Amino acid sequence: MNIAQPAASRNSLLGRARIRSAIRLISVLAMGVTAYASGQSMPAPSPNATLTIGIGVDLDTVDPAQQTTTTVQNVIDYGLQTLVAFDTQGKIEPLLATSWSTSKDGLTLTFHLRQGVKFHDGTPFNADAVVFCLDRLISGKVKVPIGAGFRSMKSIEAVNPTTVAIHLKNPDPNLVPNLSITTASIFSPSSATKDGNTPMNIVHPVGTGPYEFTRWTKGSEVVYTRADHYWGREPYYKTVDFKIIPEANSREAGLLAGQLDVIMNPPITDLTSLSSNPAVKLLKAPSDRAVFIAIKVTRPPFNNEKVRQALNYAVDKDAIIKNVMFNSVNPMDSPFPSSLSGYCKVGAYPYDPAKAKQLLSEAGVKDLKITLGSPTGRYIQDIQFAQAVSGYLRKVGIDANVRTMDWPSYVAAFLQKDGPFDLHVLGWAPGALDGQTQLQMFTSETIPPKGLNSSFYSDPKVDKLAAAAALNLDDKSRNQQLCQIQKDVWQQAPWIFLWSQTLVLAYNSKITGVSYLPNEKFLTMDAHPAF
Amino acid sequence: MSGFPTYLVRRLVAAVITLLGVILVMVLLVRALPGDPARIIAGLQATPEQVEKIRVSMGLDQSVPVQYWRYVVNLAHGSLGTSARFGTTVLSEIGHRLPYTIVLAVFGTLFGAIFGIALGVLAATHKGRWVDAFGSMLGVAGISMPVYWLGILLIVLFSVMLKLLPIGGADTPSSLVMPTITLGVFSMAVVSRMTRSTMLDTLDQDYVRTVRAKGVPERVAVRHALRNAFIPILTVIGLQFGTLLGGAVLTETVFSWPGIGQLLVQSIDNRDFPLVQGIVFVFAAMFIVLNIVTDLLYSVVDPRVRLYR
Numbered sequence: 001m002n003i004a005q006p007a008a009s010r011n012s013l014l015g016r017a018r019i020r021s022a023i024r025l026i027s028v029l030a031m032g033v034t035a036y037a038s039g040q041s042m043p044a045p046s047p048n049a050t051l052t053i054g055i056g057v058d059l060d061t062v063d064p065a066q067q068t069t070t071t072v073q074n075v076i077d078y079g080l081q082t083l084v085a086f087d088t089q090g091k092i093e094p095l096l097a098t099s100w101s102t103s104k105d106g107l108t109l110t111f112h113l114r115q116g117v118k119f120h121d122g123t124p125f126n127a128d129a130v131v132f133c134l135d136r137l138i139s140g141k142v143k144v145p146i147g148a149g150f151r152s153m154k155s156i157e158a159v160n161p162t163t164v165a166i167h168l169k170n171p172d173p174n175l176v177p178n179l180s181i182t183t184a185s186i187f188s189p190s191s192a193t194k195d196g197n198t199p200m201n202i203v204h205p206v207g208t209g210p211y212e213f214t215r216w217t218k219g220s221e222v223v224y225t226r227a228d229h230y231w232g233r234e235p236y237y238k239t240v241d242f243k244i245i246p247e248a249n250s251r252e253a254g255l256l257a258g259q260l261d262v263i264m265n266p267p268i269t270d271l272t273s274l275s276s277n278p279a280v281k282l283l284k285a286p287s288d289r290a291v292f293i294a295i296k297v298t299r300p301p302f303n304n305e306k307v308r309q310a311l312n313y314a315v316d317k318d319a320i321i322k323n324v325m326f327n328s329v330n331p332m333d334s335p336f337p338s339s340l341s342g343y344c345k346v347g348a349y350p351y352d353p354a355k356a357k358q359l360l361s362e363a364g365v366k367d368l369k370i371t372l373g374s375p376t377g378r379y380i381q382d383i384q385f386a387q388a389v390s391g392y393l394r395k396v397g398i399d400a401n402v403r404t405m406d407w408p409s410y411v412a413a414f415l416q417k418d419g420p421f422d423l424h425v426l427g428w429a430p431g432a433l434d435g436q437t438q439l440q441m442f443t444s445e446t447i448p449p450k451g452l453n454s455s456f457y458s459d460p461k462v463d464k465l466a467a468a469a470a471l472n473l474d475d476k477s478r479n480q481q482l483c484q485i486q487k488d489v490w491q492q493a494p495w496i497f498l499w500s501q502t503l504v505l506a507y508n509s510k511i512t513g514v515s516y517l518p519n520e521k522f523l524t525m526d527a528h529p530a531f
Numbered sequence: 532m533s534g535f536p537t538y539l540v541r542r543l544v545a546a547v548i549t550l551l552g553v554i555l556v557m558v559l560l561v562r563a564l565p566g567d568p569a570r571i572i573a574g575l576q577a578t579p580e581q582v583e584k585i586r587v588s589m590g591l592d593q594s595v596p597v598q599y600w601r602y603v604v605n606l607a608h609g610s611l612g613t614s615a616r617f618g619t620t621v622l623s624e625i626g627h628r629l630p631y632t633i634v635l636a637v638f639g640t641l642f643g644a645i646f647g648i649a650l651g652v653l654a655a656t657h658k659g660r661w662v663d664a665f666g667s668m669l670g671v672a673g674i675s676m677p678v679y680w681l682g683i684l685l686i687v688l689f690s691v692m693l694k695l696l697p698i699g700g701a702d703t704p705s706s707l708v709m710p711t712i713t714l715g716v717f718s719m720a721v722v723s724r725m726t727r728s729t730m731l732d733t734l735d736q737d738y739v740r741t742v743r744a745k746g747v748p749e750r751v752a753v754r755h756a757l758r759n760a761f762i763p764i765l766t767v768i769g770l771q772f773g774t775l776l777g778g779a780v781l782t783e784t785v786f787s788w789p790g791i792g793q794l795l796v797q798s799i800d801n802r803d804f805p806l807v808q809g810i811v812f813v814f815a816a817m818f819i820v821l822n823i824v825t826d827l828l829y830s831v832v833d834p835r836v837r838l839y840r
Contacts (some may be wrong), residue, residue: 058797060616068574143585145574201618218627219789220700244697245787249683254698257690405565408802411568449579 009297033194037308042513043236043528045226047256049238051511051524054251054263056151058244061217063202064185066134068145070431070520071264075242077521078224079120080207081112081187083130084176089434090339091178092520096125096186096208097164106171106473113162117231119188120212127158131233132189134166134502142200149178173473177341190468210235211527220244236528255280255506262507262514262524268380271326274506283505284328285516288339289429290438291329291379293372293389293496294414294455296422301365308493311423312349314396315389317497318353323384329499334487335438339518342435342469342482346490349497368478372400375410375419380501386425389496415448417456424455427501430521442489457494539715540667542826546819551603553815557808558599568802589615589804600810611812616798621809625791629813631701631789635782636775638711643718643775644768650719650755651726651764655734656753665692665706666723669827678686682785685709714721714779718771727759761832769825773818 024409036198057071064076084099097111113484117125137150144150152172157165168175177182190208192199222242226235243260245251247269252274254260266274274280293311302306317331336343360366372393374386383404390400403420405413414424430437441448443466444458450515465481465488471476490497503520513526569586570577577585586592590601605612611621625804654666689696697706733739733756742752780792791810798806829836 057794058795060801066618139754140581143573143581145572145577147574147577203619217789218624219793220787225736241789243700244789247785247787247792250686250699250785253683253686253691255685257694257698259690259698307771316677407800408566408571409564411571 002248014030015341021398024470040074042233042478042526043531044281045234046236046528047237048239049237049522049529050239050241050263051259051527052241052243052253052258053524054243054245056246056248056265058219058246059222061201062205062213063142063145064133064182064187064205064221065142065147066201067182069178070272070429073431075222076185076205078164078240079212079213079359080187080205081209082180082182082184082186082271083113084180085141086177086180086433086517086519088515088517088523090341092180095180099174102171102473107168109166109168109175110159111164111166114163117192118229119206119208119210120227121188121194121206123188123190126161126188127164128161129189130164131156131158132192133186134164134184134520134525136199137184144183144455146183147182149174149181149437150423171471173471173478174432174434174436177492178433179322181431193378197311197372203231211240214239233525235471235525237524239525251508255508258508261511262522262527264522265380265504266506268328268504271328271504277510280506281509281511281514283507283514283516283522285339285503285505285520285522286330286339286373286518287429287501287503287518287520288337288431288433288518289379289427290335291336291382291425291498291501292331292332293386293423293498294441295496296417296419296427296456297458297494298417298456299422301363302422304365305492306359306363309349310363310396311393311398311496312493313352314356314357316351317349317393317498320388321387321499324381324388325499328380328502328504330502331499332497334486335364335442335495335497336435336482336486337438339500340430340433340438342436342479343484344479344486346486349493353392356523360396360398366397367399368397369399370422371420372402373410373414373424374402374404375407376424378407379425381520382425385498406454414454415452416437417448423496424454428452429501429520430510433519436466436470437470439485442466442485442494454505455494457489457492462488532655542823546823549810549819554602554606554812555599555758557811558595558602561804562595562602563809564799564802566802568615568804571802586616591804606812611809614798614803614806617808621805624672624794624806625809625813628789628794631788632776632779632783632792634707635710635714635779635788635790636772638707639714639718639775639779639782640768640772642715643722643771646715647722648720648764650723650728652757654723654727654729655730658731658748663727666727666787670724672719673723675714676716678717679688679785681716681769681829682713682782684710686785699785700840701789706786706788710788713785714782716777717777718768722764722767726760726764727784729763730756733757735759750764758832762829762836765828765832766825769821771827773821776814776817 007058039451057069057072059072059347061067062076066081067073067076075138081096083095084092087093096114096115100109100111102109113127119125134156137144137147138153151174152168152170154167155168159165164188191197195204197204199404209225209501210230212227214223214225216222222426224240226238248265251263252266252270255263281487297300297303321327321329321331333348334343334346372386372390374383376383384400390402393400413419414421428441438449441453442457442462445461446453447456465485469481504518505514505522507514510530511527513528515523515526569582569589569591573582573585590598614621614624617624650666654663657663686698690698696708700706739752739756743757779790780796783790783792795810
């Protein structure tokens with residue numbers, strides 16, 4: 001399970017420009033990277049070429065509503081499509097819907113659907129299919145683990161075969177971006193009772209995408225074949241074979257042996273050697289995943305803002321990024337990663353152990369012994385950087401004992417107010433690139449058990465601004481509200497702010513056109529051999 | 532009724548009682564794991580109502596005795612339940628993955644037995660010479676080499692450098708080569724050490740000396756000795772098979788082998804109780820059957836061993 005939750009809002013022009021510039025920067029800086037394949041001319045579709053992609057996650061489902069991880073979404077996206085989608089620059093684009101509008105009262109969202117599209121089983125894509133799939137998300141009959149972003153939907157109505165109206169309980173600026181998430185994919189209703197599918201559990205998804213789901217051999221591979229009558233541009237590769245290879249070193253060996261064309265997340269310690277290998281290209285894609293150390297603010301002495309700020313000054317993030325993270329991440333300068341809409345740069349907590357000691361002294365803290373929780377293998381180098389942080393804390397007189405657990409136990413532990421961790425490592429990625437989802441980490445209403453505000457941070461001013469932003473359909477004033485929240489949260493420091501993670505891909509240098517989306521997904525629809 | 536049938540019935544009754552105990556321990560232990568399984572299955576964003584619904588559907592709202600009783604009754608009807616994560620029957624999930632692990636364990640055991648016995652016999656018959664020293668060195672290496680490290684080394688050698696074998700998966704028979712070696716090396720080391728020591732004991736026995744004194748060729752003498760030394764070796768091989776069955780998790784991970792070890796880890800991570808219980812139950816049942824079969828094999832190997840009166 002990923003703590004990558006959906007919810008979103010519109011991207012402001014400001015946000016888009018920033019994302020574009022960030023992408024440009026990364027494409028220049030990253031080692032031998034081809035960030036996206038704009039300008040590349042696509043060769044004719046190959047009659048038999050196969051693209052083999054090594055992924056590290058063993059799928060637990062191919063049902064779009066029931067998935068919980070970005071990698072699983074990434075795989076499902078090859079066959080299924082949504083009404084709207086993000087482009088490579090984080091901008092919402094039409095996909096199965098060609099246009100949409102919101103009623104004046106903000107309570108009805110109307111989508112006009114693409115015409116002439118057929119599902120892979122030959123049945124037509126229409127409003128009934130949209131109603132069937134979106135109703136599944138709110139009916140309560142199907143498990144939707146990351147369904148919070150769709151709770152504003154009251155009902156879905158097929159106005160005519162090419163028009164769908166979504167009636168809302170309240171105005172929701174986040175719903176359109178949320179509908180870009182794989183959870184809201186549209187599949188053929190008539191397939192829901194065939195090939196092992198039931199309306200409650202889809203094991204053979206039939207969609208409208210460029211690839212048709214062919215087979216899923218659990219623990220081994222998922223295979224897609226190019227769809228015969230795709231409505232859009234046909235991809236080059238006839239077959240895409242996702243090989244499930246949990247071990248990063250094995251994936252890397254597969255790439256070097258020529259048995260895999262693309263791999264996700266090669267061993268981070270090997271990035272330097274891979275970058276100097278002419279047979280390999282590396283792509284370090286900025287993502288929306290913030291990685292941080294949450295501080296239990298309810299627990300003395302962490303209820304004192306000075307102590308929390310001291311923790312931020314005590315840790316040399318730049319040194320850890322260089323020596324432990326191998327420069328594969330980007331330091332945070334706001335509680336929001338820069339790819340989120342509503343982001344504004346707030347500042348920095350530079351490494352300053354003297355200031356940290358001074359703040360601790362002002363707070364009357366000395367000889368502090370604490371427990372720092374970290375998962376192992378959940379985030380890039382997680383337990384390793386937790387140990388590095390512990391070392392820095394020791395230098396300012398805080399004895400931080402690093403403790404790890406398996407993931408479900410870890411989640412259960414950090415969600416308890418009186419749990420074993422004073423500090424805990426966590427990553428958080430709003431799949432729809434919206435700042436509103438990031439706020440789930442900072443509002444009173446999402447303090448566990450209701451939500452995932454695992455630092456138990458609560459500030460009435462932030463709550464008020466967050467509630468106002470959630471209903472605000474005006475991008476400009478909404479972004480101002482979000483920016484103010486970021487400033488307040490940064491100042492009060494419920495986290496040790498670390499970095500935003502990157503999605504690292506390594507691929508055969510004879511291939512071009514591998515690209516990415518800013519929400520931790522890769523794209524190979526434009527991939528083809530570099531002739 | 533006496534003799535073999537009685538013995539078998541007694542063993543089977545004992546097996547059923549053991550399995551009932553295993554189920555009890557399993558039900559208790561799985562529930563002692565931290566983290567609310569209903570919450571994990573429902574997702575962190577689920578409402579309390581949704582979580583409750585899943586709790587009821589998994590039977591977790593019932594007391595432990597009731598859950599135990601239901602499990603046993605379902606088992607009697609041939610059902611191990613439905614996977615909370617996959618939504619399919621536990622039997623079908625296990626049915627897909629178990630054969631891979633069994634194949635790997637069988638090949639690993641065969642590798643370990645064949646090379647282990649050969650190495651052990653050679654070491655015993657060449658005691659104190661370089662063959663013996665080489666065998667000792669291999670034994671120490673085999674026992675102490677981490678599976679993970681050996682696996683990666685083999686991949687680098689055979690896949691990256693020589694480009695002979697696939698890095699993983701279970702697509703072709705050649706996919707089996709590296710996992711078999713990786714898994715079998717430990718077993719080979721254990722079997723070779725056991726073979727060496729029991730062979731040395733046996734080769735010192737009077738009857739072997741007599742055979743040698745009669746001028747029987749050495750290889751025949753060794754064959755005689757080996758047959759008599761075989762019981763402890765067989766025990767070790769039987770135990771090793773069980774160990775390999777359960778211990779293939781790392782090998783399966785390194786070589787992306789779609790066996791049950793990976794499924795078990797995944798289902799523990801997902802707190803998919805029905806699947807965890809199903810896999811543990813099947814493992815326990817296999818261990819018990821394996822033990823019975825090993826005991827029965829004793830009497831085949833050595834007619835002096837009588838398991839029943």
